[in-house]
Amino acid sequence: MPITAFDLTTVEIITIFAAYLFAATAKGITGLGFSTTCLPILVFAIGLKDALSLVLIPSICSNLVVMRQVGQFKSTILRFWPMLLATIPSLLLGLWVLSGTDGATAKIILGLVLLMWCSFSFLKPDLRLPSGLEDRLAPISGICTGFLNGLTGSQVMPVVPFLMSLHLGRNAFIQAANCSFTISSLIMMVGLGYLGLFTGSDVVISTLGVLCVFIGVKVGAAIRERLSEKTFQKMILSILTTVSIGLLMS
Numbered sequence: 001m002p003i004t005a006f007d008l009t010t011v012e013i014i015t016i017f018a019a020y021l022f023a024a025t026a027k028g029i030t031g032l033g034f035s036t037t038c039l040p041i042l043v044f045a046i047g048l049k050d051a052l053s054l055v056l057i058p059s060i061c062s063n064l065v066v067m068r069q070v071g072q073f074k075s076t077i078l079r080f081w082p083m084l085l086a087t088i089p090s091l092l093l094g095l096w097v098l099s100g101t102d103g104a105t106a107k108i109i110l111g112l113v114l115l116m117w118c119s120f121s122f123l124k125p126d127l128r129l130p131s132g133l134e135d136r137l138a139p140i141s142g143i144c145t146g147f148l149n150g151l152t153g154s155q156v157m158p159v160v161p162f163l164m165s166l167h168l169g170r171n172a173f174i175q176a177a178n179c180s181f182t183i184s185s186l187i188m189m190v191g192l193g194y195l196g197l198f199t200g201s202d203v204v205i206s207t208l209g210v211l212c213v214f215i216g217v218k219v220g221a222a223i224r225e226r227l228s229e230k231t232f233q234k235m236i237l238s239i240l241t242t243v244s245i246g247l248l249m250s
Helices: 010-030 034-046 050-071 071-098 104-125 134-152 159-164 170-194 200-225 228-250
Strands: none
Touching: 010 034, 010 050, 010 134, 010 200, 034 050, 034 071, 034 104, 034 170, 034 228, 050 170, 050 200, 071 134, 071 170, 104 134, 104 228, 134 159, 159 170
């Protein structure tokens, strides 16, 4: 049974809103990573299946704020629509697998996916996709990303490495990634609702969390003017690595 707002303790509620604020601040600085940063913190507080539904509305709002800032929406959709469409059925498949998976196993899979993401981000390999392969690999990237998203809630693998391999401009890269994140969150919302894991209480809590998102994104934008983005990314990755190991060991 999914938890409701009435089942949450004061500490759990404070943790949820603190996670929203922290993840939104990271989003404001880097343009990426709200769900990836927020989700593992919530998993420790309330478990993966309940955490998934609480990430959706704040994640979508943070994505839309950043997408509006960076522009290039139409050109991004025209270029990456095969990847975005391929995400949808595989995400639903991942959710179906998750519905039959116990929470402990799903948590371990999330920990492994996050460790893969952190290792990739620390190493930053110079990926360069040969000309002509983008059209073939885009749907595959969407399928793999959707399945892992449905199963774990993580939205970054392998779509972010795929987009990095195209060497897009910063704004084009952020827009393409956030389009993928937003499509995934919307489909996840429908799928979780069908499974009975997205309740009215989730809507209330996560809608209230939108305030944290707007505050966090603005704070992140202000911090970005004073703090090296690379320094902050290393801080976030160090925290996520620690959390990922904790998910595997707990």
